[in-house]
Amino acid sequence: MKKYLTLICFAFILCASYAQENDTLLDYSMQLISQQEFEKAIPYLNTYSQNHPENLNAKLQLAFCLTQTGQLEKSITLYQHILSARPGYHRAYYMLANLYMQKSQLEKALTFSNxxxxxxxxxxxxxxxxxxxxxxxxxxxEACRYYKKAKRKGSSEAKYSLDKYCK
Structure with a gap:
């Protein structure tokens, strides 16, 4: 009985340290992101995402870091994976619109924007x-029409663009 109790305690400690290590990975990744150390955050977020495939927040952070480091294809793939798990996640559609616009695939960008x-x-x-x-x-x-809408909703960048493109 004492053996089993010792084994159970050991297993509990091992699981707790594993969970703590994973939380530390995510916390450290977020710290790196806040310092704009996107390249350094990627391996930690990869590890965390592999250990917690259900955690969409970690995948979102990873996709953001991939975008920031110019790894657009990987970022696109990850955002599409996020959408397959959560089809109503509007932010992923917005990010895909931005990514496709960066790649000059404007029809795809417009589809995701819509x-x-x-x-x-x-x-x-x-x-x-x-x-x-x-x-x-x-x-x-049409651009000016949407710049005006964005400005009315509070976008300061839209105000600048309106002044520049819509005279």
Whole structure:
């Protein structure tokens, strides 16, 4: 009986230290991100995500770091994985719109922008990215329409763009 109790205590301590180590990985990753050390945060977030595949927040942070380090394809794949787990997550659609716009795949960017706005139509950042996509497509009239909407919702960047492109 004493042996089993010792084994159970050992197993409990081992599990607790494993959980603490994983929490430390995520905490340290978040600290690196706050210091804009995105490249350094990636391996810690990868490890944490592998140990906790259900944790979408870690995947979101990892996708953000991948974007910040120019690893757009990996980031796109990860955001699509996040959407397969949580189809109504409007922020992932917005991020995909931004990523495809960076890659000059404007039709895809517009599709993801529309989906983000369908889910959350008053978000100024979502309105702004749609305006930017239209501007990049050369549709200044439509871009100005969305810049105005974004400005009304509080986007200071939209105000700057309105002054620059919509005279």
């Amino acid at each position: 989906k983000a706005l369908e889910l959350k139509n008053n978000q100024p950042d979502y309105l702004l990215v749609k305006a930017q996509i239209f501007r990049r497509q050369g549709d200044i009239k």
